[in-house]
Every structure is written in structure tokens, then in C-alpha cells.
Amino acid sequence: MVDLPKIIALGLYILILFLIGVIASRRVKSMSDYYVGGKKMGFLAVAFSARATGESGWLLIGLTGMGAISGLSTYWVVVGEVLGVAISWWFMAKRFKRKSDQYNAITVPDYLEAHFKSQRKNLRIIASTILSLFVVIYVASQIDVTGKAFESMMGIEYFTGAIIGFLIVLVYIFIGGFVAAVWSDMFQGILMFIGLVLLPIVVFFSMDGTDSILTSLNQIDPSLTKIWGTSDDIWMNVATMLGFAMIGLGFLGSPQVYVRFMSVKDEAEIDKGKWVAVGFTLLTDAAAVTIGILARILFTESGQDPEIILGNMGENVLSIMTENFLPYALVAIYVAVVLSAIMSTIDSLLVIASSAITRDFYQKVFHPEIPDKDLSGMTRKVTFIMALLALALALIIAMTSPTRTVFWLIIFGWSGIAASFCPVIILSLFWKDYSESGAIASMITGFLCVPFFKFVVPGIDRVGPYFEQLDVLAPSFLISIIMGWVFTKLYPRSIKI
Numbered sequence: 001m002v003d004l005p006k007i008i009a010l011g012l013y014i015l016i017l018f019l020i021g022v023i024a025s026r027r028v029k030s031m032s033d034y035y036v037g038g039k040k041m042g043f044l045a046v047a048f049s050a051r052a053t054g055e056s057g058w059l060l061i062g063l064t065g066m067g068a069i070s071g072l073s074t075y076w077v078v079v080g081e082v083l084g085v086a087i088s089w090w091f092m093a094k095r096f097k098r099k100s101d102q103y104n105a106i107t108v109p110d111y112l113e114a115h116f117k118s119q120r121k122n123l124r125i126i127a128s129t130i131l132s133l134f135v136v137i138y139v140a141s142q143i144d145v146t147g148k149a150f151e152s153m154m155g156i157e158y159f160t161g162a163i164i165g166f167l168i169v170l171v172y173i174f175i176g177g178f179v180a181a182v183w184s185d186m187f188q189g190i191l192m193f194i195g196l197v198l199l200p201i202v203v204f205f206s207m208d209g210t211d212s213i214l215t216s217l218n219q220i221d222p223s224l225t226k227i228w229g230t231s232d233d234i235w236m237n238v239a240t241m242l243g244f245a246m247i248g249l250g251f252l253g254s255p256q257v258y259v260r261f262m263s264v265k266d267e268a269e270i271d272k273g274k275w276v277a278v279g280f281t282l283l284t285d286a287a288a289v290t291i292g293i294l295a296r297i298l299f300t301e302s303g304q305d306p307e308i309i310l311g312n313m314g315e316n317v318l319s320i321m322t323e324n325f326l327p328y329a330l331v332a333i334y335v336a337v338v339l340s341a342i343m344s345t346i347d348s349l350l351v352i353a354s355s356a357i358t359r360d361f362y363q364k365v366f367h368p369e370i371p372d373k374d375l376s377g378m379t380r381k382v383t384f385i386m387a388l389l390a391l392a393l394a395l396i397i398a399m400t401s402p403t404r405t406v407f408w409l410i411i412f413g414w415s416g417i418a419a420s421f422c423p424v425i426i427l428s429l430f431w432k433d434y435s436e437s438g439a440i441a442s443m444i445t446g447f448l449c450v451p452f453f454k455f456v457v458p459g460i461d462r463v464g465p466y467f468e469q470l471d472v473l474a475p476s477f478l479i480s481i482i483m484g485w486v487f488t489k490l491y492p493r494s495i496k497i
Helices: 004-025 031-039 043-055 057-102 108-115 122-154 158-206 213-220 234-251 255-263 267-301 317-325 328-366 372-400 406-430 436-459 464-470 473-490
Strands: none
Touching (some): 004 158, 004 328, 043 267, 043 328, 057 108, 057 122, 057 158, 057 234, 057 255, 057 328, 057 406, 108 122, 108 406, 158 317, 158 328, 158 372, 234 406, 234 464, 255 328, 317 328, 328 372, 436 473, 464 473
16 A cells, blocks of 8 residues: 655655756756766765765665675675775776866766777777666666565555656656766765664664674574674685675776766865765665664564565565654655665666767767767667666566565676776776777676676586675676786787876
């Protein structure tokens, strides 16, 4: 049954996003405005937008569930993400901003082609193809989370909820492009921050009894209190910890995050924004894991089966916690908080996908004679088509894989983009001899390794279970860097920078 207060909260949320789109549309006068906000964005907008985009629905649905299932060892995700964000903002953002401005780049393929002084279009084509494919998968995973969120928190049937969420984000992106995405992300990021940080505080002070959290967890299952992992096999624990922590590698060059650095007004704004970004990551990630741990304690001690109450891999944790510990009016607001985490990622990814097709394929490869101003209509059409493809994929996955989990689907899309692009961005910023051949090898290797380590390696005797815990990003990332180095040595760059 759908509740009126939740419908009202959802309506206000949609109205605010629509107004943001309308206001943002007044600033969209060129392709640069549509894709990078004319490179005039301030530090607060960029910092909140980068973090909201980087976290996605997995923070509220996936990470809270992981906390409930895995206990204290889940905090390794917090460590990895904080380190990844800090390294990105402290050591990479300014370099990338400086170079992308020097190259007059408004997309990551723009940056790569200019950096390597590519005389052919191979690098741009490969980058755009990989980006388009994994963005569709990633957006599909977010639409899937949208449907689950509407179902668990609004009482709206899954498929109806997925389509509603899809239409919401499409409208304001279609109107306002990148500016709408960044401004709405800032609004949504603030909602996420407040909602996540306050909930565990409220729940903690509402708990009965004097047992500490560690004591309660230990009584449920001693493995939940083991920060170094829950297995008796030390190497399995190492693989699990690395798998959790290495999620942070995705912040070291993923296009949907780094296009924010292109958009910022100047390098001074990056110095201000880095504190916001790291603080946001530390507090929200730690809060999400804590929510899951508290949920595991509360619903085990209540005598209920936590696997039934908390859902598949704990995906119902947030909705259950809000409904049990918050006033009804605030529960309605948390619907908007969950949607904020999801929408803030979908909008950014759709803009990235549109730029890959419209600018990097259509204009730069096939029709370089067409000026930017003549492509404004096409950018919106491509955004709409890419969104439809993602929606179709999400619905197909939902119908064919009813036991899927939010965590693996989102991480697969996240890892695909990160393994393909992050090693290339890192090496291009810090290794002056890195060649175009090396960059192409890195991208193709990262692209191929993600499905290989996801679907092939786990089935191999003895080593498979370890790689399953390690997950796909860390090994794919490492091999991508190695292949970049090997092919650079074999085919060094002819033009020095």
C-alpha cells in the first residue's frame, strides 16, 4: 500500500529536481555548457557532485547490507574509499584540470587524444566504445536499485518504480545537461549526507540494554567482530580485505568523476573542495556500515530471522531501520535520500554516455566539420536513447535474475569503467614516456579482464574462491597498468611532452 506522506515527499523531491533542470537550462548555450558546465563550477557543487556520483545507490542499499552481513570487516570499504578520494583530490585533480584546460578538452576521450597527440582516431574510438558499454551497464544497475527502493520503501511494484525513477532523472538531464546534473547532485549529496549521518546516531541512542556493540556482535557470531576477516584461512581474509578496500581504486580516474575536475572554475576551487570530498566520504561510508551493523544486532536480538527481515544480502536494511526508528514524517524524507543516491549517479552517467556518442564518435570521428553549436539537439536525443537502452537492460536483468544482489551488479559496472580508464589516467599524469600504444593496451586489458575475473576465474579450482573474494577491480587494474608499461616499452611514443 502506498502512503500519502511518502507520495508528498516524493512529489516535493521531483519538483525541486525539475526546478533545478529549468534554471540550469538557462546556462546551457553550447556543447561545453551541456557537458562540463562551461568550466565555471564552484568547489561545493563539484565536491558534492563528485562524491554523490561516485557513491550511487550502492552506498545506501549495498553498503548498509554489507555491514549487516559481514560485520566489522566491512569498514575496509571505508578505508579504501577515503584513501582513493584523498589521493584523487590531493595528487591528481590539479594535474588533470591543468592538462584538460591546456588541451581544451570537454570529455575524457578529448583529453586522451590531445595528450598523446594521436594522429589516428583509434584511441578515441576505443575509449568511447568502452565507456558507452559500461555506462549502459552501470546505469542499468542504478535503475535496478531504483525499482528495489520504490518497492521496499514506497510499496510501489518494482517495474513501476524503476520506470518512474528513470523518467524523473531523464527529464531534468534532458533539460539542463551537466549543469543540472551537478546542481542536482549537490542537493542530493546534502540529503545523502544528512540522512546517513543522523540515522545511526538516532538508532544508537534508541537501543535498549547495556551491552556494547562488540559484545552484541560477538554473541550473534564471533566472526562479525573480526576486522581482519571472518575466515580461518588467512589468505582468504587478505583477499576479502583487499576486495573491500580496492573499491577505492575507482576514484583514481573514472570519467564520470574526473569530468567534474574538468568543470571546476580553477585549481583554487580544488583546494577547497578536497576537504569537503574527503569528509563526505569518511562520514557517509562509516555511517552506512554502522547502520548495517546496528540492524544486524537489533533484528537478531529481537528473535527474528535477520536473513528474512533484512532481505537478500541485507538490501532491506535502510528501509527497515528508518521505519522502526524514525517518526513517520522522516521516513518519507528518507525515500528522497535513497533516490538521491541513485539519481545522482544516473544523471552523471547519462551525460558521459551522451558525450561519448555525440562528440567522441559522431563529431570527432565521422563529422569533424560540424560545429559544436549544431549538435545541441543531437545530444539530448542520444541521452534519451542511451537511457532507454539502460532501462531495457535493467528490466531484462530483473526478469531473468530475481536473486541478483545490488552489490555485485553495481560493482561490476563501476569496476568495468575504473579498470579501463583509471590506469590510463594515472599513467598519463605521472609518466611522461607513456605512449598511445600503452594507453590502448591498458584500456583493452582492463575492459577484458573485468568479465574474465568475474565469470571465468571464480570457477578455477583452488584459486577461484580467493579471486571471488578479491573481486574484479584490483587484479584487472594491476594487469592493465602492467600491459600499459609493456606496450609503452615495445612501442614508445615518438612525440615527447
